[in-house]
Amino acid sequence: MQIPNSRAAAKRARDWLAGPLRATHPLIADDVLLCLSEVVANVYRHTTTPTIRVETLIIEPSVVVRVHDNDPGPLPKPADPGGGGDIESGRGLTLIDACADAWGVTVLGGPEPRGKAFWFTLLGRPASAG
Template sequence: MTPSSALTLESARGIGQLQFQIPNTPVASRHAREWLTGPLRASHPVIADDVLLCLSEAVANAHRHTTSSVIRVDSLIIEASVLVRVHDDRPGVLPVPADPRADAEHGRGLTLIDACSDAWGVIPLGGPRATGKTVWFVVLTRGSEAV
């Protein structure tokens, strides 16, 4: 399976919705970053690095902690903010930021998302019989107060 995407953007401003599916492989984070880099650099260059770091961490967590065959990502890019949602098919315990040891090689993903985004959370999918979850985050453009 190859990555696939849907694009609905006002091309002049890079504002709009983007959807992307990527096979759950070790390179999923890289492919997700490559997919969103162009639109972000065009529309929100000041916050692009924060958004891309959060995206990379969320996709890496979906890869590392789920058996989803596909990781789905969607984003909403508007003038005031960028919202990104990463969907997987692993229900159960919802992730929380860890307090990793200073020398730990893993365990910092949600802590980085918490530090680099203006808001984030986890939503179980599928109602009482959860079928997966969505990790979402929002990064506001500098000077914005609302999403």
């Protein structure tokens, strides 16, 4: 999926993925959609890329999501947990770290980076594992 980098991008990405995800991986759908929202919102807030590309691989038992932008840096990093205070933003990667089984960033373009892809993976779990 490709969407314009706008305030509505996170909602559009969620709406696009929610149906297929709830049908195939209902136990982890909410966590995947939360992670997707956080990543797309970060692209909106921290880059000037005109288009956000979302790729999703939905297979048993996992869901892999990659969000591409054309800004090679700076690379995202979790907020300082010792920062204290009543922070209203900067916790997206902390949420992703708590929800995802794995995540990372791939710089695209080799020696002359042209963008990055933030990816995360969640593993589906049997209903009995609840």
